[in-house]
Amino acid sequence: DQTVCAPLPVLGRDVTVPLVTGGEVAYAALDYAASAPALQRVWDDVAAYAPYYGSVHRGAGYLSQLSTDLFENARGTVAAFLGCRADDQVVFTRSTTDSLNLLARALPADCQVFVFETEHHASLLPWQDARVSFLDAPRTPRQAVETLERALADRDPHGPALVCVTGASNVTGELWPVRELAAAAHAHGARIVLDAAQLAPHHPVDLRELDVDWVAFSGHKLYAPFGSGVLAGRADWLRAAEPYLAGGGASRKVTRRTDGGVDVEWHESAARHEAGSPNVIGAYSIASACKALTEAGWDTLVAREQHLVRTVREGLAEVPEVRILSLFGDDAPRVGVLSFVVEGWNSSHFAAALSAEYGIGVRDGLFCAHPLVRTLLGSDPQTQGECGAPEAAPGEKSLNAIRVSFGAGTPDEHVARFVSAVK
Numbered sequence: 001d002q003t004v005c006a007p008l009p010v011l012g013r014d015v016t017v018p019l020v021t022g023g024e025v026a027y028a029a030l031d032y033a034a035s036a037p038a039l040q041r042v043w044d045d046v047a048a049y050a051p052y053y054g055s056v057h058r059g060a061g062y063l064s065q066l067s068t069d070l071f072e073n074a075r076g077t078v079a080a081f082l083g084c085r086a087d088d089q090v091v092f093t094r095s096t097t098d099s100l101n102l103l104a105r106a107l108p109a110d111c112q113v114f115v116f117e118t119e120h121h122a123s124l125l126p127w128q129d130a131r132v133s134f135l136d137a138p139r140t141p142r143q144a145v146e147t148l149e150r151a152l153a154d155r156d157p158h159g160p161a162l163v164c165v166t167g168a169s170n171v172t173g174e175l176w177p178v179r180e181l182a183a184a185a186h187a188h189g190a191r192i193v194l195d196a197a198q199l200a201p202h203h204p205v206d207l208r209e210l211d212v213d214w215v216a217f218s219g220h221k222l223y224a225p226f227g228s229g230v231l232a233g234r235a236d237w238l239r240a241a242e243p244y245l246a247g248g249g250a251s252r253k254v255t256r257r258t259d260g261g262v263d264v265e266w267h268e269s270a271a272r273h274e275a276g277s278p279n280v281i282g283a284y285s286i287a288s289a290c291k292a293l294t295e296a297g298w299d300t301l302v303a304r305e306q307h308l309v310r311t312v313r314e315g316l317a318e319v320p321e322v323r324i325l326s327l328f329g330d331d332a333p334r335v336g337v338l339s340f341v342v343e344g345w346n347s348s349h350f351a352a353a354l355s356a357e358y359g360i361g362v363r364d365g366l367f368c369a370h371p372l373v374r375t376l377l378g379s380d381p382q383t384q385g386e387c388g389a390p391e392a393a394p395g396e397k398s399l400n401a402i403r404v405s406f407g408a409g410t411p412d413e414h415v416a417r418f419v420s421a422v423k
């Protein structure tokens with residue numbers, strides 16, 4: 001562990017917060033799964049470019065051309081980061097939620113969708129207009145593959161089908177068997193989209209190596225600032241679909257018909273789904289983050305994060321009242337995301353105390369994955385808390401959980417403070 005590298009510099013390192021006990025302490029951001037702090041390097045890149053940005057694709061002026069180049073080059077950087085195939089498209093969106101909704105709008109007619117009930121709501125909910133099969137929570141990675149295989153075997157083999165699966169859970173941090181699920185999908189003639197919102201910030205994601213058809217992720221979890229995301233993958237469904245948004249930029253030619261209507265030819269490139277003035281700074285910041293992570297090296301980043309995961313696991317194991325939540329077992333491989341409950345404690349009060357007394361920012365709640373948290377806590381759907389609803393009374397069964405999450409910018413001290421605060 002001594003050889004593990006230093007954290008990457010991120011924004012917010014110097015922020016101090018007041019404590020109820022008096023004095024101030026350096027803020028320990030341990031809520032990376034919600035939004036990770038931007039890398040300093042990304043912020044610097046954006047600041048250097050900011051005075052020069054202009055509207056992309058339209059202007060003849062120098063700054064507009066510069067911005068167009070940066071925007072289009074950002075696609076190339078993201079494509080390389082994700083190991084895209086030559087004919088894949090990289091569409092810039094607002095977020096993972098936006099990316100998956102875009103894909104949901106691009107499904108071919110009669111597409112059947114398969115999704116585990118354990119997904120984040122962003123992966124669970126966009127498919128309501130299609131025929132969706134919700135698959136029961138598996139208790140091992142093997143069971144996940146078997147459950148999917150059984151569901152796919154029962155489907156109409158001639159119609160189109162899509163499997164949507166997360167790479168790493170935003171609740172347990174557990175890694176899902178993406179390669180095996182992709183093989184099962186393809187063996188049954190289905191396609192697969194990977195929700196990499198929690199995987200991409202912690203692990204290399206290579207479309208070719210995983211053999212997934214699309215991948216979606218958010219910039220603000222990948223150490224870039226807010227407001228941008230990516231959907232990357234197969235071009236055919238995207239090209240065949242109506243544009244996600246109708247408007248300028250997506251249309252190649254618009255003509256007035258003699259009957260008074262309007263004919264539109266839409267672009268076939270990624271621009272088809274990017275109508276309106278694109279978020280060039282957002283795209284540029286994602287590309288900058290991709291470069292920074294690649295340069296830091298995944299082996300180093302993963303080694304450092306796993307060292308922090310071990311510290312948290314070992315520390316929490318010394319507290320008998322703590323129960324770490326897991327679907328696949330306590331020893332299952334996971335990224336730097338762990339949820340837990342503390343016997344005799346209201347999770348919201350516990351999280352509030354970590355903030356007020358120790359300057360530690362974690363999250364409490366249901367993490368936009370209600371069916372999963374319900375399974376993990378064994379709670380009754382009728383009594384389970386809602387987002388923002390009051391928690392169980394002290395001594396009652398927990399309705400919510402506490403989540404600690406960290407990544408490339410987390411210093412050892414933050415994790416050590418967290419462990420000692422829980423103790």
Ligand code: PMP
Binds near residue numbers: 098
């Ligand atoms: N999928 C997973 C697994 C997530 O953790 C999140 C964010 N918590 C999302 C999707 C949605 O990401 P965003 O809010 O950036 O759209």
